[in-house]
Amino acid sequence: MEFSEHIKTANVEDVVLQQPLHTSIKGTLCITGHHLLFSDREEESCQQVLLLLRNIDAVEKRATESSGTIVIKCKDLRVLQLDIPGMEQCLNIAQSIETLSCLNCVAEMYPFFYRPSNASPQDPWGLSTPERHYAEMEELHERWRLSTVNQDYSVCASYPPAVIVPKAIGDDALKKVAKFRQGGRFPVLCYYHKKNGTVILRGSQPLTGANRKRCLEDELLLQIVIGDSDRGYIIDTRSAQQAQQARMMGGGFESKSCYSNWKRLHRHMERGKTLQESLIKLVDACGDKSPNMDRWLSKLENSKWLSHVQTAMSTAGLLAECVERDGHSVLVHGSEGTDSTLLISTLAQLILDPSCRTLEGFLKLLEREFVQAGHPFQQRCSHSAFSHARIQQECPVFLLLLDCVWQLWRQFPLALGFSEALLLRLATEAYASDYGTFLCNSDMERCALQVKDKTHCLFRALLKPTEREQYNNPLYEPNELAIWPSVHPQSLQLWRGYFLRWTQQTRHLELVQEEIRNMVIEWGKISMNCVFSKMNLILVLISTACLEFMKSFLYTLKPKLREKI
Structure with missing residues (x-):
C-alpha cells in the first residue's frame, strides 16, 4: 500500500504552529509518508519543524465551519498545536496523521527509508556480537562455552543465536532445560565478576506447575554454575504470592528440595499495565499547570513512579551485593524474563563493572542486555503516556532503566563517561527513531525482516566523532570500584530533564x-x-x-x- 493513499491533504498554507519554548509562527504544513513538516517561509526567521509521525502518540481535533485546531501529543512528551484554516482541511490532516502514525508494518517504518549522509553501507550493524563478547573474556573459557544451540531460533525465539553456558552442560540438555523454562529462556550467563569469579545468569520462570514438575537437567545446570560453592542466590522479581499464583497457571519457582544450594529471594517489581499507568499519571502531573503545591505533590505521589525507581535500584543493588560482597553467583528471573529481569541485570552490571560506565561500554551493555536479549521494544514502546488506545502490552521498562541510570549519573557525576543528553536521546529513540536498533521484539524478528541489512544502527551513529562529543562526560574519571547508589527517598529525584524537558525552567x-x-x-x-x-x-x-x-x-x-x- 502506498503512503499517498493515506494522505487526503498534503499541503496547507497559513497554518499557525504553537510549540513549547517558542513563540507562535505561521507557515506551511506538509505531510509525507513518515514526517510532518512545518516551514515558516519568512526569510528573516526561516524556521522549520520536522516531526517523525511515529513520534505522535495522540491526536485531538476541534473544528468549526471556518477553521480547526489539532493538538498533537508526542511520545517524547511534547505537545504541539496546529491552527488550520478550513474545517475540511483540518479533518483531513488529522485523519492522515492518525493513520500514518499508527502503521504497524515494520517494513514500512522510516528506518527502512532513512539514509544518513555519514554512514557507509560497509559499516557493521551493531557494536558487538555474543561471539565477540565471549572471545574478549578469556577468563571464562575454562568453565564456560559459547553454545549455538539456538542458531535457528528453534530453542528460544527471544534469544540470540549464540549464548554463553557452562562447559559441562551439552546442547541436548539445554534443549530440555528450555522446555522447562517460560518461552524457552533457559539460564544463560550475562556477567562474569573478575574479582571473585562469580557470575550473573538470567532466564525465565521454571514451568513446575501445580504438580511440581522437575527437570533434572535444569537442576544440574544450576549446580554446575556454583560448583563447589555452598550457596547461590535466585532473585525472583515477583512477590512470593505472585510466584505461588503462577504455579497454578503452569509456571512456578525453584523449590528448596530440588535446588538445595540455591536461596530464593523475592523482590516484587511492578510491570505491564501497572507500570504504564504509573507513567501516564506522572506525565499528567507534570503537565498540570495548577499552581497548587498540595495538588502537585499529591499527583506525584499517586503516580508511584519514584517508588518504581527505588524498587529497581534497590533490587539491582541487592544483586550486586550478592556478587561483590557475598561472593555468590546469582540467577535472576521473573515470569518471562524479558522486562524486570533485564532491567536489574543491566543496572547491576553498571554498579559493578567499570567497563560498562564508558560511553561505548554503556551502549554495548544496552545492546547485549536489551536488544540482543529479547526485550520486546515494538510491543512495550508502541504508545507512550498520551495515547487513548487501551493498554495492551505497552510498558515503559526501558524508560525506567534510563531513569535509574540518570539517578546513578546524578549521584556519581565523575563515575559515568556519558552525559544526560545521551539518556534523553535514547529515551526518545526507543519510541520513535530514524534507526533500526529498537525495531521488532527479538533478534529473530530482526533477522526475518532484514533489519540489520536494510536499516542503520543507532549505537554506531552515537559513537561517530561528530556525535560522541556531545554525549561524553567531560568530568569522567575511571573508577575501578563498584559504585553503590543511595536508594533513600531523599536521594531520589524526579528526572526533570525528561519529564519536565519542555518547560521554561528546565x-x-x-x-x-x-x-x-x-x-x-x-x-x-x-x-x-x-x-x-x-x-x-x-x-x-x-x-x-x-x-x-x-x-x-x-x-x-x-x-x-x-x-x-
Missing part, C-alpha cells in the same frame, strides 16, 4: 549545564580569568534555583579544576 537549567560543560572542556585552552568571568556572568543571569544547582555541580568538578577555580 530549559534554563539545560543552558546552564551546557555553559558549564563548555567551560570544563575548554578550561585547559584558555586562561582561568576568562573562565571566572564567564562564571560571574552566569551567576548574574540565572535564578536562585539555578545557582544552587550550579554550586552543587561545580563542587563535583575534578580536583585540579576545582583548585584552580
Whole structure:
C-alpha cells in the first residue's frame, strides 16, 4: 500500500504552529509518508519543524465551519498545536496523521527509508556480537562455552543465536532445560565478576506447575554454575504470592528440595499495565499547570513512579551485593524474563563493572542486555503516556532503566563517561527513531525482516566523532570500584530533564549545564580569568534555583579544576 493513499491533504498554507519554548509562527504544513513538516517561509526567521509521525502518540481535533485546531501529543512528551484554516482541511490532516502514525508494518517504518549522509553501507550493524563478547573474556573459557544451540531460533525465539553456558552442560540438555523454562529462556550467563569469579545468569520462570514438575537437567545446570560453592542466590522479581499464583497457571519457582544450594529471594517489581499507568499519571502531573503545591505533590505521589525507581535500584543493588560482597553467583528471573529481569541485570552490571560506565561500554551493555536479549521494544514502546488506545502490552521498562541510570549519573557525576543528553536521546529513540536498533521484539524478528541489512544502527551513529562529543562526560574519571547508589527517598529525584524537558525552567537549567560543560572542556585552552568571568556572568543571569544547582555541580568538578577555580 502506498503512503499517498493515506494522505487526503498534503499541503496547507497559513497554518499557525504553537510549540513549547517558542513563540507562535505561521507557515506551511506538509505531510509525507513518515514526517510532518512545518516551514515558516519568512526569510528573516526561516524556521522549520520536522516531526517523525511515529513520534505522535495522540491526536485531538476541534473544528468549526471556518477553521480547526489539532493538538498533537508526542511520545517524547511534547505537545504541539496546529491552527488550520478550513474545517475540511483540518479533518483531513488529522485523519492522515492518525493513520500514518499508527502503521504497524515494520517494513514500512522510516528506518527502512532513512539514509544518513555519514554512514557507509560497509559499516557493521551493531557494536558487538555474543561471539565477540565471549572471545574478549578469556577468563571464562575454562568453565564456560559459547553454545549455538539456538542458531535457528528453534530453542528460544527471544534469544540470540549464540549464548554463553557452562562447559559441562551439552546442547541436548539445554534443549530440555528450555522446555522447562517460560518461552524457552533457559539460564544463560550475562556477567562474569573478575574479582571473585562469580557470575550473573538470567532466564525465565521454571514451568513446575501445580504438580511440581522437575527437570533434572535444569537442576544440574544450576549446580554446575556454583560448583563447589555452598550457596547461590535466585532473585525472583515477583512477590512470593505472585510466584505461588503462577504455579497454578503452569509456571512456578525453584523449590528448596530440588535446588538445595540455591536461596530464593523475592523482590516484587511492578510491570505491564501497572507500570504504564504509573507513567501516564506522572506525565499528567507534570503537565498540570495548577499552581497548587498540595495538588502537585499529591499527583506525584499517586503516580508511584519514584517508588518504581527505588524498587529497581534497590533490587539491582541487592544483586550486586550478592556478587561483590557475598561472593555468590546469582540467577535472576521473573515470569518471562524479558522486562524486570533485564532491567536489574543491566543496572547491576553498571554498579559493578567499570567497563560498562564508558560511553561505548554503556551502549554495548544496552545492546547485549536489551536488544540482543529479547526485550520486546515494538510491543512495550508502541504508545507512550498520551495515547487513548487501551493498554495492551505497552510498558515503559526501558524508560525506567534510563531513569535509574540518570539517578546513578546524578549521584556519581565523575563515575559515568556519558552525559544526560545521551539518556534523553535514547529515551526518545526507543519510541520513535530514524534507526533500526529498537525495531521488532527479538533478534529473530530482526533477522526475518532484514533489519540489520536494510536499516542503520543507532549505537554506531552515537559513537561517530561528530556525535560522541556531545554525549561524553567531560568530568569522567575511571573508577575501578563498584559504585553503590543511595536508594533513600531523599536521594531520589524526579528526572526533570525528561519529564519536565519542555518547560521554561528546565530549559534554563539545560543552558546552564551546557555553559558549564563548555567551560570544563575548554578550561585547559584558555586562561582561568576568562573562565571566572564567564562564571560571574552566569551567576548574574540565572535564578536562585539555578545557582544552587550550579554550586552543587561545580563542587563535583575534578580536583585540579576545582583548585584552580
